[in-house]
Amino acid sequence: METSKKRSECPLSCSLDVFGDKWSLLIIRDLIFYKKGTYNDFLKSEEGIATNILASRLKALEENGIIEKSAHPESKAKILYRLSKKGIDLLPIIVEIYIWSDKYFSMPLEIKQIIKEAKKDKDKFVKQITKELKSQ
Secondary structure, three states: OOOOOOOOOOHHHHHHHHHOOHHHHHHHHHHHHOOOOOHHHHHOOOOOOOHHHHHHHHHHHHHOOOEEEEEOOOOOOOEEEEEOHHHHOOHHHHHHHHHHHHHHOOOOHHHHHHHHHHHHOHHHHHHHHHHHHHOO
């Protein structure tokens, strides 16, 4: 499902229309690497997203088929978010951004460890994370 309005036919521009702002990418990161899945989980991220922005980005990501929501297994009051197949397909791009960032920015040890694993065998790393995400 494609609901974003395109600015142009450029593939990069079209992609950025779907997931290109920092908050959307951070939500995707949290789903991939930090196993976050609820609204409150995302609010606790260190970047400090505002509630209205979070609600807006979650809605946009869902409308664009990047995430899916379902009932939380432990609480009827909570919604559980997870990446769709389309969202999981972003994993190799996110890994490349992590590797690029490691080259130019200092990283906490925990993130350096993720990057080290990714660099060792990128295909194996992506397959393992993909398998984990699909089983959620």
